[in-house]
Amino acid sequence: xxxxxxxxxxxxxxxxxxxxxxxxxxxxxxxxxxxxxxxxxxxxxxxxxxxxxxxxxxxxxxxxxxxxxxxxxxxxxxxxxxxxxxxxxxxxxxxxxxxxxxxxxxxxxxxxxxxxxxxxxxxxxxxxxxxxxxxxxxx
Numbered sequence: 787x788x789x790x791x792x793x794x795x796x797x798x799x800x801x802x803x804x805x806x807x808x809x810x811x812x813x814x815x816x817x818x819x820x821x822x823x824x825x826x827x828x829x830x831x832x833x834x835x836x837x838x839x840x841x842x843x844x845x846x847x848x849x850x851x852x853x854x855x856x857x858x859x860x861x862x863x864x865x866x867x868x869x870x871x872x873x874x875x876x877x878x879x880x881x882x883x884x885x886x887x888x889x890x891x892x893x894x895x896x897x898x899x900x901x902x903x904x905x906x907x908x909x910x911x912x913x914x915x916x917x918x919x920x921x922x923x924x925x
Contacts, residue, residue, distance in 0.1 A: 807874035815880045817863050824855040829870040832856055838867040838877070 811822040823832060829850050836844040850856055850870070860866065860880040869875040 808868050808870065808876040810878065815860055815866075815878055816883045817860050817880060819883070820857050820859045822855055823858050823868060825850075825870050825873040826854075827871075827873055828852045828854050829873055832858070832868065832870045834858065835867040835869070836862045837864050 807826045809824045811824070812819075815821055825832070830852065831850055832848040834846040834848060836846070844862065846861075848856055848858060863880050863882050866878050866880050867875060868878060
């Protein structure tokens with residue numbers, strides 16, 4: 787029984803949350819708004835990867851020159867991976883401050899095509915009325 791209790795305590799100690807390696811001074815990140823990134827240990831560079839693990843990922847390297855913090859301004863919205871040498875890695879979400887006008891226009895055009903096509907199809911389907919009645923033959 788003491789071994790079981792010791793194993794349980796060991797598992798609890800190992801499961802305690804680790805200290806944050808990369809911290810940000812803001813909870814919500816927005817495009818073109820600067821944020822201070824603080825590392826647990828000094829590093830030479832901060833690597834910023836926009837849309838990690840995708841075919842269109844973009845990598846930006848910010849030199850730190852042995853400092854622990856840097857001001858970073860996100861230039862693209864989406865998932866961003868922050869990494870710095872021995873300080874680990876952190877994924878963050880960058881958003882637009884407001885909805886982009888181009889996205890709203892595309893959404894409206896797609897809705898018009900979708901619902902316009904459905905209306906056209908129903909009108910075409912029901913324009914002639916019901917089919918003529920066929921005489922029923924009893925044998």
